[in-house]
Amino acid sequence: MCRVDELRQAVLAHNDRGASDLRAELTARGVIAINLLSSPGSGKTALLEAELRLAGERGVPVAALTADLATDNDATRLARAGAPVKQVLTDGLCHLEAAMLRRQLTGWLPTRTRLLFVENVGNLVCPASYDLGESLRVALASVTEGEDKPLKYPSAFGLANLVVLTKTDLAEAVEFDELAFLANVRRVNPGVEVLFTSARTGRGVGDLLARALAVLDGAAVHTPVMARHAADGHGHGGSPDHGHRNGHDHAHPYEHEYGQGHGDPAHTHEDDHGFDRWPAPAGEPS
Numbered sequence: 001m002c003r004v005d006e007l008r009q010a011v012l013a014h015n016d017r018g019a020s021d022l023r024a025e026l027t028a029r030g031v032i033a034i035n036l037l038s039s040p041g042s043g044k045t046a047l048l049e050a051e052l053r054l055a056g057e058r059g060v061p062v063a064a065l066t067a068d069l070a071t072d073n074d075a076t077r078l079a080r081a082g083a084p085v086k087q088v089l090t091d092g093l094c095h096l097e098a099a100m101l102r103r104q105l106t107g108w109l110p111t112r113t114r115l116l117f118v119e120n121v122g123n124l125v126c127p128a129s130y131d132l133g134e135s136l137r138v139a140l141a142s143v144t145e146g147e148d149k150p151l152k153y154p155s156a157f158g159l160a161n162l163v164v165l166t167k168t169d170l171a172e173a174v175e176f177d178e179l180a181f182l183a184n185v186r187r188v189n190p191g192v193e194v195l196f197t198s199a200r201t202g203r204g205v206g207d208l209l210a211r212a213l214a215v216l217d218g219a220a221v222h223t224p225v226m227a228r229h230a231a232d233g234h235g236h237g238g239s240p241d242h243g244h245r246n247g248h249d250h251a252h253p254y255e256h257e258y259g260q261g262h263g264d265p266a267h268t269h270e271d272d273h274g275f276d277r278w279p280a281p282a283g284e285p286s
Contacts, residue, residue, distance in 0.1 A: 015130055019098035022133030026116070031109070032216050033101075033116045034208075035134035037156050039149075040122035042142045043166035045074045046199035048117055051209045052081035060213065061112040065104055066119040067096050074119060084110050095126035098133050115212050124153040136215050138208065142167040143176035150184040158188040158226040162195065162211060169198040189224050 026033055038044045048064065055062040063084040066074040075087030088104055090096070101118065109116065118134065120127045139160035141149040144167055150157035157163060163185055171178065185194055195211075197204030215221055 012129060015098050018102065019131035019133040022098055022102050023135065026133060027135075031113055031116055032135035032212065033118055033133055034136045034138060034212050035118050035120060035127075035132050036138050036140060037120050037124065037127050037160070038122060038140035038142075039124050039145065039153075042122070042140050042145065043199060044119060044140045044164075045077055047140070047164070047166055047197055047205070047208070048119055049078050049081050050199045050202075050205045052078060052083040052117070054206050055115070055209055056082045058209075060115065060209070061110070062115045062117065063110055063113045064117040064119065065101070067121045069094075069121065078119075084113075090121060093121075094123050095121050095130055096132055097130050101132050114216055115209075117212075124149075124156040128153070128155040128159060136161050136212055136221060138162045138164055140164045140166055141181075143171045144174050147177045147180040148184060150181070150188050154188040155226070157185060159224050160189060160192060161221045161224070162208075163189070163192055164195045164197055164204075164208060166197050166199070168196050168203055169201045189226070192222050192224065 023033075036044050036048065045066070052062055052064060063086075064078050065086045065088060066078060067088045067090055068074055069090055072087040072089070075085050078085045086104060086108055088096070088100070090100075096118065105116075118132060120132075124139075137160050139150075139157045139162075141157075141163075143165065150163075165178075165181065170176075182194060185192060193211075195204055195207045197207065199205065
């Protein structure tokens with residue numbers, strides 16, 4: 001193994017340890033994280049907004065953290081649903097990492113939260129390699145992206161616990177082949193469930209929320225073959241062609257907070273919201 005590969009494996013192993021610790025902490029607090037991965041323009045923000053609104057109507061305590069390279073557009077949209085939302089600008093970094101997520105939760109995550117939706121950076125390569133401490137990893141694709149998306153990005157779809165197809169109202173217009181898509185998903189991830197959704201028509205809205213609540217209640221989660229293969233000692237399950245950006249400072253991504261029910265960016269003190277403190281890792285300032 002060359003030096004670059006060794007370094008990459010060390011970085012991923014360090015991230016996995018942090019993710020495991022974060023998952024345990026979230027579980028102890030009665031919270032699960034749902035990691036949403038997709039390419040830009042897949043419609044995941046529109047679907048997430050609908051799911052958050054439905055959660056509010058049903059009295060489910062949810063929060064959302066959305067990551068992007070630039071702009072706070074997604075957080076502004078999500079805040080319309082009335083849920084606590086936090087925007088993280090990654091300053092050019094193409095993915096979130098477990099330590100980054102943990103820092104963002106410190107002092108912010110509302111005490112009552114039970115479901116934390118994490119809208120990862122729009123990218124199907126880099127985010128696939130990084131466990132964030134989620135209990136449910138969801139890969140999304142829209143009908144406008146084509147049936148072969150799972151084959152082009154096998155790690156993103158192959159490591160997912162759940163797959164969501166979006167914008168199904170456009171399937172006929174773009175001549176989308178649903179059977180071919182399903183076959184391609186199952187080539188990289190046999191047995192994974194696929195949800196069919198349209199935020200515009202309401203088709204399937206609530207299904208993602210229902211799956212997340214089931215996991216919160218202790219339902220079994222689909223374990224991808226690729227993840228089992230990695231766990232058996234055959235290497236990390238992430239994308240083999242991803243190069244970690246060594247030397248990039250991840251410690252202080254820009255962030256904006258959005259209060260519940262407010263659609264405008266607000267630069268506020270975290271503790272003013274009454275959110276409890278998230279304990280800092282050993283050796284880090286709280």
